[in-house]
Amino acid sequence: MASFLSLLLALAAAPLYPGIILKVKAFFAGKKGPPLLIKYYTLWKLLQKGSVYSTSTTFVFKLGPVVSFAAAVLPLLFFPFAGNASLFSFHGDVVLMLYVMGMGRFFTVVAALDTASPFEGMGCAREVFFSTLAELTLFAILILFYRLSGSLSMSSFFSEGNTLTLAGASGALIVLVIVALFMVLLTENSRVPVDDPATHLELTMIHEVMILDHSGPDLALIELGAFYKLFFYAAFIIQLLCPFSLPLSLLNIIFFFILLALVYTAVGVIESIMARFKMNLVPKFILTSFVLGFFAVILTMGVLQ
């Protein structure tokens, strides 16, 4: 019951948090910023509209948003929010999750290539390259988690008795993991310093340029999928930060959703104080995150168990 409730809450609340990022950025810029519910308004507006399709496109273009949306929802079904058992789980579900996200990416990329636009092709080439490297980081983290917890499913990573949190026995390694995961979050969700969602020059975009030609409900599906994806990574990090062992599961859930704002604030702060990297430095950034994860893995060989 609690897991079902928290899933519904997550699905409903995911568009709220990106509003926090905008607020933080506005704060740094000394502005008032858009209202907190701005993303809901945007989604509602998009759902009311029709669409314009390019004459170059085929059915693949329309399939892109649908697949990427489905691929963004699936990981949430397997995610144990606030330590509650997830809706589904099995040994190896993390691999399925990562590959389903890969499926979403495949169709986003193919749909973008369908428009015959040189800019979108450029974005696709970057997206597949960077996310391949980011996937390496995630697998290094999975190796570490398997080593520490002996299991391969998201819900048993964070179930009782497992101590994959900062306060646990191997907290030192979790520090590395959190940093690596945050770097992956920035990469996979195309935030500064990897990509700038607020830029206006198509030549420099990664994710935004791939969805240039989508409009109306299609765009709404893509946006919502992007919110879920960001939510997934943020929730992952929060689970690592804090064990959520309050006696009442409802309290845990509330605590969890409040803490989530922390990650989004961090994203907002990073976005306000950093400039984006030159494109050729991005692989180095992601490689650094991989090596962080790998450092942790190697350390489990030697001393830290």
Add this chain to the structure above:
Amino acid sequence: MINFLEVILVLILLTVLLSLGSTRLVALVRIMALQGVLVSLTPLLLKGHGLASLGAVAFYVAMLAIKGVLIPAMLIRAVKSVSIQREIEPFVGYHASILMGLIFLLSAVFMTNSLHLSLPEGRALILICAVTTMATGLFLMLARKKAITQVIGYLMLENGIYLIGNALSQHHSLYIVEFGVLLDLLVAVMVMGIILTNINHAFDDVDTTLLGQLKD
């Protein structure tokens, strides 16, 4: 409970990694400052060290000040005064350097495991950390062009040596040796500042490859 010693050691590894990947000189110096602070904090968290006497306190404070503030400040001044280009210009590319860091760590783990030292509880990680730091320091001296990065590499090497001392010693009286090394280093950084200015005057750049022109 959070094991602060392990956290600090892991953070030292993080700075090692970042130093391999950093592209800007100023950023590199800042990372070194952070590493200096972290390294000089480690003995405080070791069992059997602690703040035993007034001398020890003075020693730690001096250590922190030199490693964390004085040397970095001098380095930054050197960078600014000779208006070196901000890019680091590596011989070995950044990707390869980062992967080298991985290899260093992996071999450090195997090395420590095969040494069979009878270390006190929790010291093995310090040794791994120290070996990695030293190897990376040497690697930075080898793989970067600028004179200033060679000094930074040397600094890192010294940090590694200091960590090894921490891992092996039971008592802080042995720190005298490291303190001596540190003072040497301080002098070295000063000398480097002067030489750097002179190289800059002679060649309008501080690229060490230009020194090759000095031979007959």
Add this chain to the structure above:
Amino acid sequence: METLLLSLAVVLAAGILPLLANRLFTPIKACYVVLTLLGCGWGIYSLWPLMQLSVPATYTVAWLHPFELRFSLDALSSFFLIPILCVCPLAVLYVFHYMDHKEERQRIGVHLFLFNVLVAAMAMVVLAGNMISFVLAWEMMSISSFFLVLHEYEEKATRKAGYIYLLFTQLGALCIFSGMGVGFAFTQVLDFSALAKLPETAKLWMFCLMLFGFGSKAGIFPIHIWLPYAHPAAPSNTSAVMSGVMIKMGIYGIARFYGLLEISSPLAGQIVLVFGMISGVLGVVYALGKQDIKKLLAYSSVENIGIILIGFGVGMIGAAEGNLPMAIFGFTGGLLHVLNHSIFKSLLFLGAGAVAKQAGTRKIDLLGGLMKRMPLTGKSFLTGSVAISGLPPFNGFVSEFLIYVGAFYGLQLGGVQYVFAMLAILAMALIGGLAAACFTRIVGIVFLGEPRTERTAATQESGWTMTLPLMLLACCCLVIGLWPEPFVQAAFRAYGVMQANLQLDPAQLLEITGKMALGARIFFVLFLAALVSRKLLYRDKVVDSGPTWGCGFTQGTVRIQYTGTSYALSMVEFFRPVVRLSAHYTGISKIFPANPSYETHVDDVAEQALNSGLVTPVQFVLSKLRWIQHGHIQLYIGYIIIAILIALLCI
């Protein structure tokens, strides 16, 4: 067992038909196709009861007094027979419209005959029950496929490809035969079953020789060089079967001899794993860099062979270390990937053949926009691409998932094995990402966007016998992805033959497979739900069409589309040390430059190293021996006499 062999005879007979009576081109071709389909169908039908038997069925023929040809069928053979008997008939069906040049009917007749010889030979390789029948079938397979590659023998590139293939396949055969020689030297019988009694070092030597020999057929990294030559040179039905099925015979050999030798040292597993990782990663990187569709697919075969070997390597380490779940998951995943790869790789090769035939070029950067012009081919090609990238809910994911789980079990081991298991996982992750990049590239550039040349724009869909096999194979990909249990079970039974002395329990395997399949189905349902809700959201909405947003640039032509080369370049550059990237740029000199050109090549390191390290020195030495060759026939007879004399004296 006899009926199975009889069905193979039917296939052979079907092949003789177009060879003898090629005057009536189309009717004979139709007869050939129908007869081959019947033969293969009968084979599958007769295979079914044999698969239920618990003891292997055998059939023996006495031949040439000292030798005896023995064929036997166990779960491992029948598992490899499935792709042979299912994929080959589809390739035969494909031929009907693919080879429609009446004026070349003699050549096509020969081709079809050899094709069926290849099919029968592959089945016999799998069925072979002793060394002599194995060797016989293996050589039949190699020779017939060599002539199939030489189909367009007038072209110089094809002849070169044929010779390279012949060289590698015979070199491999040499290693296999000498490996068998090692076995024979110890056991003194031609039977397979005695091999388990070999001393441990002899086992390891024999295994390494076998690995090299079978590896040259399968396309393991440094000895894969023939693949990117032979596949583009051969007609597409041949390359589909060669890549989809024939190179799996190499894998079959490795699996079979591993099982027979009962190696207990983990070293064998480590060697296989290392070769698997190298082939996997480098195969896909080279695939990214290639501009010829069929070359790309050939390198992708190298990659998939790498994945299979990673699975086997993980399994071998697991078996040697007594970590049974690791062994079960690794081997089952590897074996299942054999089946999966034979399905989607033949699909992709047949699709690429259709594209090359209809559009007249194999160059990725000249194609584009084919999805609108060849919708059925395009849709099945898209399915195959998703499947080969190992994405759920398609079949490639199932096998890769099992290998992942096996490798994760390997993390429980200590020391060096831990590092191997870790590297296996990371290599798989890297391969997965790069494969997705590689196949988004081929789908996106070839089938989507706008056609890049006028010739491409005029492309039309191919005949129904060419699209039907594609669609059938695409359906297989989805079916295995959503309901993998029976296939996993078949792969597990095949693995059971390889390690008969271990007590293996499939319960855990089936449980995890079942749950994984449930996850894939949930994803499929989510996808359908999203599709339906999208339909609902678009009810009563204005849907318009217009040109693509040019980002402010209004004079766009089709030439400014992103090309496949630039798409892959940054990724290929990332692997610079292991990938040679050479560029030729003429430069621009005048104000109105005449014909500036820019070209990039991705060269194979293994090929270059082999060229400079082995071929050039050997050529140098041999050129010094040129004087032996005079051209006088009398002198040659003299040589022969001398050779015989020396041989007789020495023995």
